Amino acid sequence: MTTSQSSAPEGARSAALIARRSRGTKVRRQRVKAAWLFLTPMLIALTLVAGWPLFRTFFLSFTDASLSDLGTANFIGFENYLVNENGRWFGILADPVWWHSVWNTVYFSVVSVSLEVVFGVIVALILNAEFKGRTIVRAAVLIPWAIPTIVSAQMxxxxxxxxxxxxxxxLMGIGVIDDPIAWTASATYSMLAVIMVDVWKTIPFVALLVLAALQMLPKDCYEAAEVDGIHPVRVFFKVTLPLVTPALMVAVIFRLLDALRVFDVIYVLTSNSTSTMSMSVYARQQLVEFQDVGYGSAASTLLFLIIALATVAYIYAGRKQLQLGGDA
Amino acid sequence: MTARQLSKIAKRVGFWALIVLIMVYAVFPFYYAVITSFKPSSELFRVELWPSSWHLDNYIQILTEASFLRAILNSIVVAISVVFIALLLGITASYALVRVRFRGRSTVLLVILGVSMFPQVAVLSGLFEVIRGLGLYNNPAGLILSYIIFTLPFTVWVLTTFMKQLPMELEEAAIMDGATPWITITKVFLPLMWPAMATTGLLAFIAAWNEFLFALTFTLTDTQRTVPVAIALLSGGSAHELPWGPIMAASVVVTVPLVVLVIIFQRRIVSGLTAGAVKG
Structure with missing residues (x-):
């Protein structure tokens, strides 16, 4: 914006510059004003649906509000979280069901995201190969992603x-099991069933992100590797994987954040059963079914803190690892 | 030589077997839902890969049920309104974020990213209060409002990425000609942004169409529900007598439009998803 002709005489040039700059700042100021004007509707909307409700959730977690009567809540401090009454501990932090739901959520997230990453990379590698009908296969792979979670849970x-x-x-036909398994009802298998459905639904997402990264890789190092006769598996671990790691990390954090707040699959497949209950299911049950807004808000707040902490830790670890990789 | 040829053939066979496996894994559950939906209730419990007879009973039952039709209508209204609002607020915001350098710009971007990572449950009670305060409880309008929380940040994010790729000169020319920012957006950028807006709109539509937690919590009666809630509650009652035929028919009815959309627009969807993620 501030380039000027070098051929002009010195005085005329600076005068032109000053005139230009003042016009520049005027335009600039007008533009910055317009920018904020354009941002305002979005900021108001986000405040209304995200900022304020989040603040109210924090606030309500320190009250004894109930769903039928939100107005007359009393401030009760940390009693929803932890309170000692007559030598016994009460509150969420003393509730084994809550801790079980935390464990369920973490277990679900780690197992399903790991499986999704492994299978997602495999699918991406295959879709990256050139073969007839690749478009059809890619469209087919997208289908699970397009199906609403509720529908896939029902299916x-x-x-x-x-x-x-x-x-x-x-399974009985090929003789793996002798008696039918109660997949969604039994405590042993229901988590497996939930993970199965989630993995099926989200492999496409991971695969597509990795595929996009694969397609941007330079072709020449593969040609070099082929000329040198290096085994494809070695090439994959030494060349491909390090190069797609950034994309993979993005996919993992998106999936992890999604998995930690899982609700739909679990609610539809196993409803409120404690053997698969996630933190979100727990919080909603307190909030809506038991009408205990204060307690439910406290659970929501803890969930929020756990996810925020996981995000920060992940970003920190990721940055550290990338730096180490850069140094090596 | 022959051994090498043999191993080459084996590799090709293995490769295609893997492709077939992936195809079957991806498509089979949906296929099975489709064939189940065409079975009469008497044959429902015979496991078979190809139904011996096709019946429309389940579809007739579902499509003559007023509450299900109402749920479809609600879902369409909610999803389209959400897309419209998210695009309108998103395009102006992303224009400001991409084309104007100002203090606080990166803070705004960070806030948007933060909101997109929100667990929905974290705002459930606060949002419930807001919705009830506005008198929108048990009303699709309350859902439209609440869906902004996950569609708007995402829309801004993807549109910002797309807009960065447009040449700056375009806008400088418009400014030289004395165009105001609003004119610049509507006359210069909008025509170029249509593909990006179609992509983000589609993704926002799918997200709104599929949403469950808010829809379950903020509505109460059959006439106000959206499709995912209607399907989830079809099961209701006892765990032993689930109406699987109608559930599968309803599932197919609400999924087929999405699958068709996704197959038609797969390229756009992939570019939208990756644009949203690569920047993160």
Whole structure:
């Protein structure tokens, strides 16, 4: 914006510059004003639906508000979180069901995200190869992603049906199991079922992100590796994987944040059963079914803190690892 | 030589077997839902890969149910309104974020990123209060409002990425000609942004169409529900007598439009998803 002709005489040039700059600042100021004007509707909307409700959730977690009567809440300090009454501890932090739901959520997130990453990379590698009908396969792979979570949960609930489900039928047909498994009802298998559905639904997302990264890789190092006769598996671990790691890390954090707040799949497949209950299911149950807004808000607040902490830790670790990788 | 050829053939066979496996894994659950939806309730519990007879009973039952039709209508209204609002607020905001350098710009971007990572449950009680305060409880309008929390940040993010790729000269020319920022957006950028807006709009539509937690919590009666809640509650009642046929028919009805959209626009969707993520 401030470039000027070097051929002009010195005085005329600076005068022109000054005139230009003042006009520049005027335009600039007008533009900055317009920018804020344009941002205001979005900021108001986000304050209304995100900022203020979040603040109110924090606030309500320190009260005994109930769903039917939000107005007359009393401030009760940390009693929703932890309180000692007559030598016994009460509150969320003393509730084994809460800790079980924390464990469930972490277990679910780690296992399903790991599986998604492994299978997502495999699918991406295959889709990156050139073959006839690649577009069709890619479209087919996108289908699970397009199906609403509720619908996929119902579809799998039907396939996993203990008496008439096709999965039990097939497993018994090939002799893996003798008796039908109650996938969604039994404490042992229901988490497995939930993970199965989630992995099925989200492999496409990971695969597509990795595929996008794969397609940007330079071709020449592969040609060099091929000329040198290096085994493809070695090439994958030494060349491909390090190069797609940034994209993979992005996919992992997106998925991890999604998994830590999981609600739909678990609610539809196993409803409020404690053996699969996630933190979100726990919080909503307190809030809506038990009408205890104060307690439910405290659970929501803890969930929020856990996710915020996980995000910060992940970003920190990721940055550190990338730096180390850069140094090496 | 022959051994090498053999191993080459084996590799090709293995490769195609893997592709077939992926295809089956991706498509089979949906396929199975489709064939189940065409079975009459008497044959529902016979496991088969190809139904011996096709019936429309389940579809007739679902599509003559007033509450399900109402739920579809609610879902359409909610999703389209959300897309419209998110795009309107998103395009102006991303223009400001990309084309104007000002103090606090990176803070705004950080806030947007932060909101997009929000767990929805964290705002559930606060949002419930807001919605009830505005008199929008048990009303699709309350859902439209609440869906802004996950569609708007994402829309801004993706549109910002797309807009960065447009040449700056365009806008400088418009300023030289004395165009105001509003004119610049509507006359210069909007025509160029249509593809990006279609992509983000589509993604926002899918997100709004699929949302469950808010829809379940902020509505109460059959006439106000959206499709995911309607399908989830079809099961209701006892765990043993689930109406699987109608559930599958309803699932197919609400999923087929999405699958068709995704297959038609797969390139756009992929570019939108990656644009949203690569920047993160």
């Amino acid at each position: 799998w609930a039907w396939m996993l049906n203990d008496q008439f489900g096709i999965i039990n039928h097939m």
